[in-house]
Amino acid sequence: MQNTRLEKLTLITESTLIVGVDIAKKTHYAQCCDFRGIKIYKAFPFQNTKNDIECLLARLHEIQQQHNKSSIIIGMEPTGHYWENLANELKNQGFLVVLVSSLHVHQSKELDDNSPAKTDAKDAGVIASLVKDGRFSIPNMPKGIYADIRNLIRFRDQIVQERIRYTLRLQTLLDRYFPERAGVFKDVKGKASLATLKEYPFPEDINNAYIEAITVIMSAATHKKVGKAKAQALMKAAQNSIGITEGIYSARLQLASLTQMLEHLMAENEQIEQHLKELLTQIHYAQSILTIPGMGPVLTATIVSEIGDIERFSNWKQLRKLAGLNLKETSSGEHKGKTRITKRGRSRLRCALYRAALIMIAKVPEFQALHTYFTTRAENQLAGKQSVTAICCKLLRIIFSLAKKGGTYQPQQALGEYRRKQLELAA
Incomplete structure (x- = not known):
């Protein structure tokens, strides 16, 4: 290229x-x-x-x-x-x-x-x-399997956004008619929550029901992970509810429609993720990326959909620029501005790297140590998000190396000799 x-x-x-x-x-x-x-x-x-x-x-x-x-x-x-x-x-x-x-x-x-x-x-x-004047770029128009992965990732993003909207609408409806329910179910779209919404959506329905019936519904929906204790909490909340009771007929119609759409979107999302897993098996470097801790099929598919054929790139810095993670500085005369990332790249790739970096900082020991070093070192100390951005670049370098050379993620080699020595001196 x-x-x-x-x-x-x-x-x-x-x-x-x-x-x-x-x-x-x-x-x-x-x-x-x-x-x-x-x-x-x-x-x-x-x-x-x-x-x-x-x-x-x-x-x-x-x-x-x-x-x-x-x-x-x-x-x-x-x-x-x-x-x-x-x-x-x-x-x-x-x-x-x-x-x-x-x-x-x-x-x-x-x-x-x-x-x-x-x-x-x-x-x-x-x-x-x-x-x-040479001020152009040659577009990467994905073909074959890369086009399929990119289309599925975009479709999944649309479904996730729709699911969020329907979840908020459902939560708004429940806040009006059964505000105490949020204290019983942390996630309104959870299996137990949706199952009870179909049969006993409002306080009057729960107050007229037997606890055994509610328990059976919850147990069946969650494979017996949720049962009588949650049913008792739900009945107690219904007995002390201050939710409005007017317009309950239309509220039932709305709630039935919203829960149906939510279940449909969640099922669609699961199908798409399954298709992505199958397509990733046909990308030679995707399997190497999946060996990195915290890199699940969705994040890997997102990265693959934006990078495409890895042979287009000869240096990891090209990927950094593609993601918009290269640095810029605004200075004039004696004024020296802050150094920031350009964000002139693929926002979906940058977002996937950022989410992956947060997971690795939380769960992967070598990246936990690197984040601690970046945010506590004596010289050029980084703020929290600056450190995460630096780790995004490190992760991108690891991805490029694995994609080009193959193999699996090696914790001992992930940070490189230079960073390991820095961490040893800082310890």
């Missing part, structure tokens, strides 16, 4: 036709220019249809022949998901497709004409100019 701007500039020669495309939902705009950024054809629109894309390709080949260009590079701004269809079609036709940052387009649009005006044709020209 092209990593530096200099390497990207080697793709732009005198015989390169540069095409900037401003992406929209239905109508895109294309602007052609040469390696110096001189426009050689008027910007033109085309529809996001197969027929219009074929017409676009025919026109580009015609322009290429007229100006004696031997290669074509097509740049576009990743506007939502609308760019994916066009980019995929162009890549299948053998074109080099690159992406420019939306932030760069916004900041560069006034450089040529000193005007804040914004049009589709102008944006296409700005995109072409950025490509000419």
Whole structure:
């Protein structure tokens, strides 16, 4: 993969036709220019249809022949998901497709004409100019199993968000009609909780029931892990409830719908996680990542979905930049600003690494020691979240090494000789 701007500039020669495309939902705009950024054809629109894309390709080949260009590079701004269809079609036709940052387009649009005006044709020209300067990235469009894993991870995230929303709505309803119930069940979507909600949702239902009947329902739902003690606590809470009693008929309808949706979403989530486990067995480096303590199938699948083919990377620092964990500093004159992470990367990858780092700090001895060292050392002491971020980078380095070399996680080698000596001196 092209990593530096200099390497990207080697793709732009005198015989390169540069095409900037401003992406929209239905109508895109294309602007052609040469390696110096001189426009050689008027910007033109085309529809996001197969027929219009074929017409676009025919026109580009015609322009290429007229100006004696031997290669074509097509740049576009990743506007939502609308760019994916066009980019995929162009890549299948053998074109080099690159992406420019939306932030760069916004900041560069006034450089040529000193005007804040914004049009589709102008944006296409700005995109072409950025490509000419090597300010682009080559997108990773996952294929095969990597595409399936990424789609499933995104779908799972959507289901988790839906489950949270329905849980909050259910909790709000219960807070009105049975506020004491929260003291009996810590998790409203637990097995015992959902089972009793179906049969005895409100205080009047529980007060008219026998404790044996409630006990049987709880025991069956939890394989006898919850029983009579919890049933007694629930009955006591119902007897002293101050929940409202008006509108109970409509509340029953709402509660039945909410519990049904919650159970459906939880079942969907379990199925997706099972599919992810099966797909991970087909990724050669996923099994090595799973040997790291705290790295379960979901976290591993999330990381794999964002990294894709590990052979695209030659250095772990490329992964660090992909995750947006590389550092930035804002300084001017005598002012020296704080050093922070850029967050200019894959947020899902960064989130997965952060969650994994928290688990490892809590449960893995070598990372517990490293976190303690970072937060207590005499020089360059880190705050709590700074230490977690540093451990994210360490974890990413371990993942890269295991993915490239194979093998399993070795606690003795995880921190490296340099860090081990530091920890020994600090002990």
